[in-house]
Amino acid sequence: MQGRATIHKVIEFVRAKLPGFSKCTLIDMAPQTGIRQTRLLEGAYVMTKEDVAQRTRFEDSVARGRDYYYPYRTLLPRSVENLLVAGRHYSATSAAQKISREIPPCMAMGEATGTAAALALNAGVSVREVDIARLQKTLRAQGADPGDQKGPNADVPAIARSFAKEAA
Numbered sequence: 001m002q003g004r005a006t007i008h009k010v011i012e013f014v015r016a017k018l019p020g021f022s023k024c025t026l027i028d029m030a031p032q033t034g035i036r037q038t039r040l041l042e043g044a045y046v047m048t049k050e051d052v053a054q055r056t057r058f059e060d061s062v063a064r065g066r067d068y069y070y071p072y073r074t075l076l077p078r079s080v081e082n083l084l085v086a087g088r089h090y091s092a093t094s095a096a097q098k099i100s101r102e103i104p105p106c107m108a109m110g111e112a113t114g115t116a117a118a119l120a121l122n123a124g125v126s127v128r129e130v131d132i133a134r135l136q137k138t139l140r141a142q143g144a145d146p147g148d149q150k151g152p153n154a155d156v157p158a159i160a161r162s163f164a165k166e167a168a
């Protein structure tokens with residue numbers, strides 16, 4: 001309700017102050033408020049801001065963002081059994097989630113967890129016991145990039161360091 005009231009104030013402001021907007025009208029408002037961060041999973045691994053910023057590589061990487069990587073353990077609860085978590089509430093610190101909650105990797109996490117669940121069912125094991133190498137291979141075969149192999153952006157920090165060295 002506060003957001004809606006603010007929008008009306010903004011409309012009054014732009015009508016009065018912004019050239020060309022004196023006759024502007026409001027067409028629509030979002031039906032509900034979008035929330036960027038609420039609860040975060042406590043997973044077998046908690047992603048840190050440094051992991052995202054330094055593009056840390058993980059042996060059990062199953063999804064990737066632009067050039068940062070999500071280990072399977074960040075989708076696996078620390079204590080609850082046979083549950084996987086995909087999306088913006090994955091296991092990360094608040095600061096790490098802030099810079100890694102983008103839509104494409106949320107979708108990639110969904111594909112990774114769905115595929116892991118299917119592999120677990122087929123193998124008759126819990127999701128904690130999924131064969132990670134097999135999961136990565138299956139994701140690749142589906143056209144996904146689990147981020148377990150070096151990609152074009154994999155060495156960004158090393159490249160940045162060499163530029164800094166040359167410039168010095």
Ligand SMILES: Cc1cc2nc3c(=O)[nH]c(=O)nc-3n(C[C@H](O)[C@H](O)[C@H](O)COP(=O)(O)OP(=O)(O)OC[C@H]3O[C@@H](n4cnc5c(N)ncnc54)[C@H](O)[C@@H]3O)c2cc1C
Pocket residue numbers: 034035036086087088089101102103104106
């Ligand atoms: C205002 C805003 C702007 C953003 N801008 C960008 C951007 O420009 N680019 C970008 O990459 N990211 C952006 N983000 C971040 C990104 O949108 C989210 O991090 C991402 O979409 C999260 O995906 P998700 O699948 O985890 O959750 P969501 O996309 O929120 O999906 C969760 C779904 O679960 C449904 N749901 C909830 N409870 C239940 C229930 N009990 N039963 C059944 N269904 C349920 C919800 O209705 C929803 O459809 C933005 C976020 C916000 C809030």
